[in-house]
Amino acid sequence: MTSVVVRLITAIWCWLKKDVFRIVYLLTVLCLTYMVLKAIKLYQWRRKLNKALQSFPGPPVHWLFGNVHEVRLKNQKQLSCIERPPALWLEQRSGSQDLLRYNPRLLTLQGPKWFQHRKLLTPGFHYGVLKPYVSLITKSTQVMLDKWEHLITQEKSVELFGHVSLMTLDSILKCAFSHESNCQMDRSNSYIKSVYEITYQINYRIWYLPYQIDFIYWLSRDGRRFQKACEMVHLQTDKVIKERKKSLKDERELEKIQKKRHLDFLDILLCAKDEKGDGLSDEDIRAEVDTFMFGGHDTTASGICWTLYCLAMYPEHQQKCREEIRELLGDRETIQWDDLGKMPNTTMCIKESMRIFPPVPFVGRQLSKPITFHDGRYLPEGTLVGINIYLIHRDPSLWKDPEVFDPMRFSPENSSKRHSHAFMPFSAGARNCIGQQFAMIEMKVAIALSLLRFEFSLNPAKIPRKIPQMVLQSKNGIHIPRPFEPERLLVGPVKDIYIYLF
Numbered sequence: 001m002t003s004v005v006v007r008l009i010t011a012i013w014c015w016l017k018k019d020v021f022r023i024v025y026l027l028t029v030l031c032l033t034y035m036v037l038k039a040i041k042l043y044q045w046r047r048k049l050n051k052a053l054q055s056f057p058g059p060p061v062h063w064l065f066g067n068v069h070e071v072r073l074k075n076q077k078q079l080s081c082i083e084r085p086p087a088l089w090l091e092q093r094s095g096s097q098d099l100l101r102y103n104p105r106l107l108t109l110q111g112p113k114w115f116q117h118r119k120l121l122t123p124g125f126h127y128g129v130l131k132p133y134v135s136l137i138t139k140s141t142q143v144m145l146d147k148w149e150h151l152i153t154q155e156k157s158v159e160l161f162g163h164v165s166l167m168t169l170d171s172i173l174k175c176a177f178s179h180e181s182n183c184q185m186d187r188s189n190s191y192i193k194s195v196y197e198i199t200y201q202i203n204y205r206i207w208y209l210p211y212q213i214d215f216i217y218w219l220s221r222d223g224r225r226f227q228k229a230c231e232m233v234h235l236q237t238d239k240v241i242k243e244r245k246k247s248l249k250d251e252r253e254l255e256k257i258q259k260k261r262h263l264d265f266l267d268i269l270l271c272a273k274d275e276k277g278d279g280l281s282d283e284d285i286r287a288e289v290d291t292f293m294f295g296g297h298d299t300t301a302s303g304i305c306w307t308l309y310c311l312a313m314y315p316e317h318q319q320k321c322r323e324e325i326r327e328l329l330g331d332r333e334t335i336q337w338d339d340l341g342k343m344p345n346t347t348m349c350i351k352e353s354m355r356i357f358p359p360v361p362f363v364g365r366q367l368s369k370p371i372t373f374h375d376g377r378y379l380p381e382g383t384l385v386g387i388n389i390y391l392i393h394r395d396p397s398l399w400k401d402p403e404v405f406d407p408m409r410f411s412p413e414n415s416s417k418r419h420s421h422a423f424m425p426f427s428a429g430a431r432n433c434i435g436q437q438f439a440m441i442e443m444k445v446a447i448a449l450s451l452l453r454f455e456f457s458l459n460p461a462k463i464p465r466k467i468p469q470m471v472l473q474s475k476n477g478i479h480i481p482r483p484f485e486p487e488r489l490l491v492g493p494v495k496d497i498y499i500y501l502f
């Protein structure tokens with residue numbers, strides 16, 4: 001066999017005789033053959049896929065682009081795509097691929113590398129690590145509530161999402177690497193501006209870009225701004241990693257540190273080792289800090305805002321939660337770890353809000369092997385599948401009167417009767433949200449403390465306009481204008497906040 005290959009190469013070499021024309025000719029033939037083979041492969045794969053897709057209801061599938069155009073259509077159109085059955089729709093590519101450019105590891109890794117990272121990161125979400133975060137989140141929430149108190153006496157209308165998003169960013173910076181940014185009070189900080197630039201670009205722009213114009217984006221003004229913002233954030237993270245490495249050599253030092261201060265995610269990441277004793281590289285650590293920061297803060301902010309919106313719509317549930325919190329905390333205005341498990345009504349309201357308004361409305365998966373459903377329908381390996389959490393949560397075969405806000409759906413008795421995947425705001429299976437406990441803690445603390453200080457009500461004339469990007473948001477924000485009855489501000493600890501949704 002080897003001699004045949006050698007003879008073939010020698011024959012070709014003799015034929016070429018260092019003739020440039022012949023070399024170019026050969027290269028062209030090779031390139032064309034490669035392209036033709038690729039095109040045949042792509043055509044065969046698309047034929048197979050289109051045949052398989054015919055048995056699924058859904059919008060017509062373009063022979064080359066699949067449903068990619070419908071998936072990336074902006075705002076209102078995007079929403080109508082989401083509201084239209086089927087709950088499972090198929091696209092040519094996964095949106096999260098876009099994120100590869102800024103590279104948050106765990107979210108985008110595949111196979112054994114993902115498994116290794118997931119295993120190394122899991123201890124960072126152990127309850128012993130999360131416990132001290134409750135007081136950090138409480139402090140960040142207090143700053144936000146103080147700000148609201150001040151703002152509602154001054155301004156006609158205050159946009160809620162911006163403040164909540166800053167609060168969740170403040171919390172994640174404290175918990176991820178003990179960074180005291182003061183970002184809620186001072187937004188002039190260039191580091192915070194960069195974080196916001198990245199969040200904005202990920203949520204509003206990158207999501208819609210098809211592969212074809214990726215490189216044009218890179219050359220554009222937005223692309224350069226995005227790249228600059230990434231560099232700025234990474235520079236800061238690298239600085240913190242370098243400093244922390246001096247004081248933290250290995251896992252044995254974690255206990256010593258824990259006696260002095262709380263452990264943050266960075267401590268865990270720096271000390272993480274697998275069975276072979278391999279840890280994460282500095283680059284991996286930096287990328288995981290990105291994952292926490294950008295996977296963390298806007299999703300939780302969305303969850304908090306939509307819960308406040310639901311409670312404003314349903315004052316009877318709001319009052320029930322407030323009474324529960326008052327009874328639990330007494331004179332205290334702080335939340336402790338043990339309190340978190342003792343607010344069933346508030347927890348059920350948060351879950352019901354996440355059912356109706358899931359902060360992450362859809363997720364994408366690429367099939368690593370073919371799949372045959374129980375009814376015989378089939379999808380080939382490599383298919384990109386969009387799982388529409390928003391629609392699953394409103395499926396009448398799973399939820400009776402799905403549009404009705406009924407927190408009692410989440411009572412232990414009612415929950416046990418339901419399919420385990422009927423409610424999946426944090427996705428499900430091996431790649432579910434690693435930060436879900438953290439997110440639930442943050443939402444409980446923020447909602448409970450907000451209810452203690454303010455009463456939320458809604459202007460029924462203004463309804464929110466949902467825009468499902470990476471994170472479900474209201475197109476025009478969530479506004480809290482100055483109360484109409486200021487004298488009630490003076491009575492008791494509960495103040496009035498009216499939420500308007502323009």
Ligand code: HEM
Nearest residue numbers: 106107295296299300303359360363426427433434435439
């Ligand atoms: C209400 C808040 C949150 C919601 C609704 C949420 C939802 C989700 C969902 C649906 C996924 C699956 C994504 C996919 O499959 O493409 C996910 C993954 C992930 N989330 Fe969250 N998340 C929240 C908060 C957080 C927080 C606070 C953190 C970090 C501190 C976090 C870190 C992650 C990470 C690292 C992954 C990737 C996990 C993996 O692939 O193994 N999330 N999240």
